[in-house]
Amino acid sequence: MVERSFDVVVVGSGAGGGTVAKELAPLCRQGLRVAVLEWGPKLRESEFTGREIEMADRLYFDGGGVLTRDGAMTLAFARAYGGSTMVYTGTSLPLPEAVVRRWNVPGIEFDDISRRSAKYLAENNVHLLEDERINDNNRLFAAACRRLGFRVEQFPVNVKGCRGAGVCNLGCPNAAKQGTNRVQLPAAEAAGVEVVTNCRVERIGERECFATVANPGFGELSRWEPGEYRIRARAIVVAAGAVNSPALLLRSRLPLRLPALGRYFTAHPALILVGEHDRPISNFHGHPKSYYCDHFAASHGFLLETCMYFPFVTAKNLIGFGAEHAELMRRMDRMQMILVLATDPALPDNRVTVGRDGAPIVSYRFTDGVLDALVASQRAAARIFFAAGCTRVHAPAGASFFIGADQAGRLDELIARRHFRLGTVSISSAHLMGGCRMGSDPATSVTDAWGKVHGVPWLFVADASLFPAAAEINPYVTIMALADRAAERVRARIAELPA
């Protein structure tokens, strides 16, 4: 086993880890050593092919096919230089004040989160896309929402030189999306932070972690030779995401029992809905996600967003099979798509545990409220599709595969909970949150409001696992704001931590 020693080790390089790396980079100028250990590879630019299965295999855990324990929900999260910022669409919203109030974490103030979020909105070039860059799929959604009186907003996105490849979820082939792989990590490396890719951290011990380096056969080789490593550090920051951070801490021997560890996992469970136009529209060309509708967020617990997915993901998300399914699939150039997301409650039994082999297991129970929200969201989406001019709509809770425009007046009857069965419908999540929730009580939380693990002065968490409840918006700016706080606390405390 090879031994290495650093002052600070950061586990993970996504929105949380990448941010911490950059914010700790000034320590390098003081002679301290900082390392980022990232499970995934750093892809070469030529390896961003935009091909669905190839990129999913390269960037996502289990090729994007991680399932909850009961198989009812697919969880999409990445491993790569830049983590899941490689595979999101770049939508960048700061946390609303109402959510901060609902979180009710002593020490977390809206003004502080806002100030830190604003820093990253500027740093990562977040802005509204120009009108001429918005495709029909998005325009039609916005216009229909306005026609129906639904509140609709444009998503700010973090792109620079976007050429509209439309494959944001497969890694931008034009290097346009400004994730941590393009902004924070290169800045950190330039300042002396060592980023080690293809390095899986297995467990954490007293001021040390144990990791394995193995190159997967694509991407750049890790800067460390393949093998097993014992890495000592004065401080360790865990930023491996809401599935792998709790799993890593559960595999590790912490000096304090933390009953909330792994619990209160939330996911914004999501469905993809499809409407069909009688003519081709621009949908897979251009940025895929420009608008969202939060009209029903407070009243019904769901959000609607534009989206456009790829052939396999689209096929998987339509319900059913056979001739009707194939008929709709043959019209990808006529499809309008909406992603609906439910804002789910943080429940102690929705949790991450680890199996005998140490791999994470996510147990998730859909509450009646979430299922009702997912059904109601399909009715709202169907109204938007028909207001946008679709001739027919496919909804997973529909009484039949297609609902025609002539049936638009019967949506409450045709889209109903009795048609909606878990295991038949493709529910997915890309907003994984909780598991190491912040709070002041070690009985109900894992870290304090600065991400320091209760009872362990050298151990911090800096990712979406900190969220005490769902963010109710796309989470990555909030992750960066919380990571900024964790980094600030590490900088302030590092001198006190023994070498």
Next chain:
Amino acid sequence: MTIARRRRSNARVPPLNAAQWEFLSCVAARIVPAVASFDEPATARFRAIVGKAIADRPASVRRQLALFLGVIRWLPAVRWARRFDRLAPEHRDAFLRFLMRAPLAKVRNGFWGLRALVFMGVYARPEAWPEIGYAPSFKGNERLHG
């Protein structure tokens, strides 16, 4: 055993035997009718994609898939006194619809997984894209407005 080691050991075992591949193709043709008319290269590509996806899964999932294919092959005999591949097409579809909406969640999940494998093998092939109207471009903005 680490996850990486487990995957390497899985990769050495063929994902399905010849009879299972043939049966999977029979089921796949009901899930996506175009599979029935696949030529040799299309079949090879379909099997390469599906085979890799199966090989990447843990051994327990592979065993579940093999078991589930066996259930699909033989369970129709209870209702129709014939195994799946000897049923009339409408009965094959009726049986698959039963699996899709089965009272047992494990059965529904099994069919969902099988369906996903077939869709992956069919629609992840770039050769299929022209037939479904999908023509992505890295310079998509240039094609936005006419």
